[in-house]
Amino acid sequence: MDTFHKRLLLPTLLLCLCVFGAFQSPNWAEVRSALHQTFTPDSLLADTLSESEALATASEEAQFSWEDLKDYIRAHETLLTKPRACSGGYMSIGYGHVLTAKDKALYKGITAAQADSLLEHDLGLARSWVESQLDLAPQELMAITHFCYAFGSSKLRKSTLFQKLKNGEPIEQELARWVHVNGRPNAYLKKQREFEANLFYGRMPKPLRPVEPLLDEQDGMQEEQTQSQAAAEDTEKADSLETTQAQMLDNKH
Structure with a gap:
């Protein structure tokens, strides 16, 4: 082994030890656990079932009810x-x-x-x-x-x-x-x-x-007549109110 490689050996070993120690820390352990839980076959199956149920619900809602x-x-x-x-x-x-x-x-x-x-x-x-x-x-x-x-x-x-x-x-x-x-x-x-x-x-x-x-045509005509009659009654009431107000003003003068 030449002098150049001997000089690189020690720093390389120290770097490997640092990386290994960090991976063994609690934070890395939690990350590994989370990754393991996320990609288990059961979780993937559950996600697939959820998507299927959503599609089934959407299909039912799209049907004639x-x-x-x-x-x-x-x-x-x-x-x-x-x-x-x-x-x-x-x-x-x-x-x-x-x-x-x-x-x-x-x-x-x-x-x-x-x-x-x-x-x-x-x-x-x-x-x-x-x-x-x-x-x-x-x-x-x-x-x-x-x-x-x-x-x-x-x-x-x-x-x-x-x-x-x-x-x-x-x-x-x-x-x-x-x-x-x-x-x-x-x-x-x-x-x-x-x-x-x-x-x-x-x-x-x-x-x-x-x-x-x-x-029904007859019922529709009756409804129109009722609406017209109601409108006429409203107009009659408005005219009567205006007449009463005018008389009150004349009496004051």
């Missing part, structure tokens, strides 16, 4: 606050609630809030019946519940559509058959069946916002 279905019905069914015969010849009220002998009190008329309650009740009954008869995925259940809400459980149970659902067969063409009124195709019913098919097969996007419900 039961509240969205209610909003859809409100937007596409005319709100009747008084009984009226539907295209099928049945007396209905609210958002398509068919009146029976038990609904005598409803013949007097209902409010929009009562129509919402009827919608909640009828849709709940349809959903419970479909769930008890068929094993369907969430979006499929929603679509067939809407169909059942429109036509009733009795017609659905006796239909070819019901048998195909039981057998797990495609139903889009079968749904397309339920679009006739008095033997003639109906554009509104066609759109309803297309909505159910899109919902059943996961092609229905989540709406950005609820749409205002359709009002």
Whole structure:
């Protein structure tokens, strides 16, 4: 070993001892422990599961929901606050609630809030019946519940559509058959069946916002008349107040 290397040997040994001593200090021990805990397989698995759960939640939020279905019905069914015969010849009220002998009190008329309650009740009954008869995925259940809400459980149970659902067969063409009124195709019913098919097969996007419900024309006219009458009464009160103030000023002078 030459003189140059001998001179470097001692400083090199001292440097190695310093580094080794620092690594054995409590601070370095904590760093090593933290690094070990951060990159264990269990922690990586937990992070992966957390990300999966977040993605699943985001996916569920992006799907068409039961509240969205209610909003859809409100937007596409005319709100009747008084009984009226539907295209099928049945007396209905609210958002398509068919009146029976038990609904005598409803013949007097209902409010929009009562129509919402009827919608909640009828849709709940349809959903419970479909769930008890068929094993369907969430979006499929929603679509067939809407169909059942429109036509009733009795017609659905006796239909070819019901048998195909039981057998797990495609139903889009079968749904397309339920679009006739008095033997003639109906554009509104066609759109309803297309909505159910899109919902059943996961092609229905989540709406950005609820749409205002359709009002019965007569009820809408009555509401406009009420608003006009209220505005006229306000104007009359303002004119009366001005006249009274003018008379008081004349009396002072």
